[in-house]
Amino acid sequence: MKKELSTWIASGGVLLVFLAIWQWGPAALGMPEYVFPKFSRVVQEAIHMWNNSDLLGHFWITTLEVVIGFILGSLLGIFFGVVLGLSPRTEAVLSPYILALQIAPKVAFAPLFVMWLGYTIYPKILVAILIVFFPVMINVLSAVRTVDPDMVNLVRTLNAGRVQIFRLVEFPSALPSLFSGLRIAATLAVIGVTVGELVGGNKGLGFLLVDGEGQGNTAAVFVAIAALTLVGLVAYWAVIWLERRVLHYIPKANVTTV
Template identity: 40%
Template structure:
């Protein structure tokens, strides 16, 4: 008589299953939280060390206060005017999210068209590359001249910054499908739109989310760049104004808030990836570049 014992961490083996198949249990909330802590403590420690170094440099007066504001002074500046920073941060956040969503929609659509039409791909790809290499700070003033100082120029720059990673990653994902899968789909009589929704699109999602995580941070940069060249509100406006007034604490406060905004948007996209792609190997591997 063979006695079967539970496999630690993998659930109970199925007694009558062929080949000793082991039924894996879904990780509970506690396991997921423990895994999150295991993966996150190193970045938090590194961040703490960077802040400690920042504080040590300013505390030892290795640099002048007007050159680098200390962490304490930066925090005091934010807490002294919370409504001021919150209002401007919301403006930049709105511009960033709007630009990111528009870039995602247009980028995905353009990628699909390029994959299904080689003529359009050969015509459009060089233009996309040309548009990407142009410094956005150089063309942003043109949008201000054309559209004024309103919302439009900031959103357009954010779209231009975020568009390229989305379209390139989506094209790569749509083309990475195994040709045998497409042949099998055609053999079984699937229509082109069925092949797209059932095979091509799901297979492209890991690549798409990789591009979206890059685009999320680029959209923040684009919104701020748009505010640099013409704006009366937003974090970019705060930085420009603080730079002109030699107000280093306010300048550093704006930079810290922008950095936190980019990290938060990146984490949101990564969280959505974990919800949409729990089955993908990148979500199950121990050696994965992720914070979730």
């Protein structure tokens, strides 16, 4: 308990030092506020955007896009990870196409999705799905492939069928790797949605970021970046929270390093 308290105090101290440098550092270096606004100016701009630019509404739109893209991309990654992990032949057939999809720059798909689906939430969600899919799929596939064969044989000696082997041995063994992929995917989903909003958005935090840049309002850009960071942190912490409850039987040091 004391160790955790000291960790929180140290972390809070680092934050205070960072905010102090942000507040007085730019002026000390002679930076004008239109180049690097001080912290209090960014807070003032956040209050202004909250009251006049519907900052909260844009925040929730981006959050919704992140959540939907993360969930759908993760489900697709789990499905293909399991299928390819259980069937090497299927992996041999599909892996070149999946690899090509991963190598293709996701930013390049965003304008195409906007042309197809218009200025809606769907292009942003699709970009998030593409980015989230691969790390989840790779982690699940690797975990399914490395299941202890002795455990599988043991369950088979008890007359377990294929579905039972997967439910009792393979899937539980893949859970730690799955959550490792989900932690990565939670942050990548924010990147995917932001890319979609930057390319073709009329709502969301990415739109506010572009709008602030167009007006030369550096403080508004910082507000949008801070809000996007908050979305990513909440998504990441939500995965950690779920992981600790699903994998409660694993020692904490092995569940997460954060």
